[in-house]
Amino acid sequence: MKILAAMSGGVDSAVAAARAVDAGHEVVGVHLALSRMPGTLRTGSRGCCTIEDSRDAHIVAGQLGIPFYVWDFSERFKEDVVDDFIAEYANGRTPNPCMRCNERIKFAALLDRALALGFDAVATGHYAEIVPASDGTPELHRGADLNKDQSYVLGVLTAEQLAHCYFPIGASASKSEVRAEAERRGFPVANKPDSYDICFIPDGDTKAWLADKIPMRPGLIRDESGEVLGEHEGATTYTVGQRKGLGIEKPAADGKPRYVVGVDPRENTVTVGPRASLAIEELEGIRTSWAGRPPADMGATEETGIDCEVQIRAHADPVPARAWLGEAREEVPAAEADPLGPVVPRPRPAGQVLRVRVETPLTGVAPGQTMVVYRGTRVLGQATIDRTVHA
Incomplete structure (x- = not known):
């Protein structure tokens, strides 16, 4: 296959690209320039997609002997991720920018361009697996290393997108295994710290950053x-x-x-x-999407719903739950802009409403967060939490 390897400059994407080469694929590396301040350097282990990361990705691509390019997606990133983040907070919600980045940048804008250029798939260093169902439809499953599993942040992917995704390290036993492989290959990123927090707020002070916006x-x-x-x-x-x-x-x-x-x-x-x-027993989600074929046995009432597990944060434990589909909502027109602020309140998108009742109350759930629904290791789909019901 002709593979476009998204190389962030970290160890995971470096090993993913290397494994794609070893598998005999025709691989081209690409680094996404997302920052509008190209001189920004990593501070400690915070942030990602900096000029330092671009250099590291370029070095690894050279060691692998594959072509390497930098694609400027900074304007798209600002509009689809950063501006969305600001707008959601302005409306009292708590968004997950990593979900939006995967949904709108890495597996929408990037994948669309890759397919248009004749690539068969995009490879990333995510810890997750794609498993074909009995009818051949791709399903998204948790990675083998549950401590590093990233299926939650990939829950926004659709069956059509999964068909063109390639996760070479998803079946890895552990992150230490990936680092050891990178060291054997002589990659300079073998011991590079993981990025964390919000990449466009490198100092981690979200409150101060929002106050400026x-x-x-x-x-x-x-x-x-x-x-x-x-x-x-x-x-x-x-x-x-x-x-x-x-x-x-x-x-x-x-x-x-x-x-x-x-x-x-x-x-x-x-x-x-x-x-x-803070105890919540029921969640109502909008912007529902399915990671593969939607569950055929999910009804429109709690009684005709399905047993599942729901996860509300990337590193939270999944909890047993019951899920069903509510009535599809029509889009509500946006209200007028607040004269004291620049952000126009968002309309509620049309589409299926996903309702979930948990067996054990959850705490600290905020509208704007993403709930991802699982059956065992399989990701069924996701929705943005729009309303919660207290226990």
């Missing part, structure tokens, strides 16, 4: 009874489940910590409460 208005912090406990500098920098940095001087009557249980950007208020108020 969204006009902040002082407002009130209230408890669930409506009592004013303090003031904040901007509601949109808070997220459900947050405990630290609330700025509340008055302690709770029982002396226990308070958590953010609600953010209302329209009223510019933050609501706090005890940990028990």
Whole structure:
């Protein structure tokens, strides 16, 4: 096959490209320039897709003897990932930019261009596996190393996209195995630290970064009874489940910590409460998509739904649940722009609504997060959490 290897500059994508070459494929390496500040260098182990990463990817491609290119996707990344991140926070939601990047950049913009240029598939260094179903439809499964499994962030991929994806290290026993292989191959990235946090916020200070992008208005912090406990500098920098940095001087009557249980950007208020108020038993998701053939036995009521597991964060444990499809919603027109802020509230997309009831209540679930539904190791699909029901 003719393979386009997406080379981030890290050890995983380096070994993935090498294994694609070893398998006899015609491989071309590409690094995606996503930053609009091309002089940015990695700070510690934070961030990714920097000029340093581009150099590292180029060196590995040279060692493999494959052609190497840098494609500038910075404008698309800004529009589809960074601007989306800002808009979601401005509307009191907590987005996952890695999901959006996989959905709209790596496996949409990149894959579309690769197919247009005659490539058969895009190879990445993700820890996940593609397994053909009995009818040949590709299915997405967890990687062999559950500690590094990345199937969650790939849950946005469709059957059509999976048919052109190649994950050469998905069946690897462990990350240490991948690093050892990179060292044997003489790759300079063998011991390079993993990137983490949000790549376009390299110092990790999301609150300060958002404050520079969204006009902040002082407002009130209230408890669930409506009592004013303090003031904040901007509601949109808070997220459900947050405990630290609330700025509340008055302690709770029982002396226990308070958590953010609600953010209302329209009223510019933050609501706090005890940990028990974070318990969620039902999730409702929009922008539903299926990673392969949709489950044929999923009905439109809880009684006719399916038993499954749901995962709400990349490194969270999956929990037993029941899932069913709600009525498809029509798109709601966007409201007028707030004169105190530049962001127009997002319309709710049309499409299937995925409802999930968990056996054990979840905590700290915020609208905007992604829920990925599994059956065993298989990813069934995903949806963006739009509404939660407290236990």
